[in-house]
Amino acid sequence: MSAHPMIELWRGGRLESAHAGHAVICRPDGSIVDAWGDPEAVIFPRSSCKMIQALPLIESGAAEAAGLTDAQLALACASHGGAKIHTDKVARWLADIGLTERDLRCGAHLPYDPDARKELVCADTEPCQIHNNCSGKHAGFLTLSKHLGAGPEYVDPTHPVQLTVRAVFEEATGEPSPGFGIDGCSAPNFATSVHGLARAMAFFAQASDAGDTRARAAHRLTRAMTAFPELVAGEGRACTELMRAMGGSVAVKTGAEAVFVAILPEQKLGVALKIIDGATRASEAAITAILIRLGVLDPGHPVADKLLSGPLTNWRGIVTSELRRAPGFC
Template sequence: MIELWRGGLCESLHFGHAVIADANGVVAAWGDPGAVIFPRSSCKMIQALPLVESGAADAHGLGGRQLALACASHNGARIHIEPVAAWLDGLGLAEADLRCGAHLPADPDERRRLICALESPCQIHNNCSGKHAGFLTLNRHLGAGPDYVDPDHPVQRAVRRAFEEVTGEEAAGWGIDGCSAPNFACSVAGLALAMARFARPGDGRRGQAQRRLVKAMIAHPELVAGEGRACTELMRAAGGRAVVKTGAEAVFVAILPERGLGVALKIADGGTRAAEAAITALLVHLGILAEGDPVVQRYLTGPLRNWRGLATGELRRAEGFPA
């Protein structure tokens, strides 16, 4: 799908699978649309469906910012951690109630503050803390036990039901994600179909929930990822025409409401560089981004530079991708 060229020679190749779907099924595909993958964090909007559908979001007064954070893999900047902390406080809960674990934030300012203050990061700095705040909100609504990441917990049973319904597949299995929540496996085609259903939702509670989550993500791209991140920059460049969400190990999805299309891709080697280039290529192919847009140059067509600023190579679309 993506090639790296240096000195006139092809140095690296990134193989993968990609699917464009509408609500009826596959529209276009590269690689194997039936390849089974873990969507990782690319499916957070699916994991947030029970939060909205159950009435928990409305019962606890959640607005668009909280819903965007429920779908986020955020940088741990102040704009992310402060509203998550306030969200937990409004539930009468604290950082210790989270089950996502702690890691240093990706945001350089917050990381520097912690290091200079000799402070350790807390679980609210975890890039999935918004998703987990959403789980805790649903858990409060259901009146269930504290271990909400257990695959047999009512929260995760609700997530699995929603996942299987929108992908149109029985989960092929599950694994434990980096944030300790179960992550259910599906085909690339099933993931693309799920995104298409978010792009062209039906009536009823499910459709209303899908619309609210898409609207929240489009309205708050800075909360979905953060400054300098591909999801945020691609959504800003799309000007409300696309939701873009990454997942670990080189998964990307896109929701295109105007077109009624969903996109899913997986780079086989897990390389983020290629996944960002591939989703950018597909957004150009679908007319969401212009070839000359600076964000396209950053993630796909611009030169790769070394530490002195010298152009050393370039990424290219492989022949036939996208056709």
């Protein structure tokens, strides 16, 4: 089955760009509520699956042993902007477990946060690994590795941390992973179908404190993300703005190359989507459209207007174009 048209860009009364993809809305038992494109299309979830990668951190007992807070667990699920609110907390986390920035294996890049980036550039200072948007996830990997008594190369696919992550990932998605690719932060990223990713998000949506160890872990991670949306991404970022717009009732997470997921606890539904051309603008618009369809995001909210329905302007503030839902999508 081919990808389904989802988001269009219109300029001067003409269709200028079109973005197609795959999307699934799913129940915890794997039954599909709605879908566009091919539910069984295999994708790399990239950073959208960080909450799955964080499950072993809690269910192993490592989080409790390290005394991790919900704010730290939100950072374990984050693709943060590298603002001081992020980097200070990651640095403190590493110090608390007796490690340093040198123990990270995620690499360094300039922070996404404009103030933090400006501060480094103006000071002619190179970013460190704590500025990496995945440093919270890696702090979680290090915490788990230390708890397991494993070696320092925790991103190696054969390391106990990644073997555990793969097993949990396959159980959460309900299907064996056909393989992995190396993510931007150097950790393996396990492939799955869009349906499998949505099923995993539905598991998170159904999870509660009354469940087993994994369900309690999933519930705590979802709660942490919605309680600290500013840590999951940052000011001006889609994940943070969408979670705030929905009043913390839904957790959302983006991934590179235009992947997006949503966890809807009240409806016990999971959502996963992938725009095949990798356009983040389109994935943000598409998840916004789905959240509106499911009744959890007000179509009149300024965030919905910003990501989906509002006009696009140029540098002079002149309206130049608009995003639209493609026919047959949402």
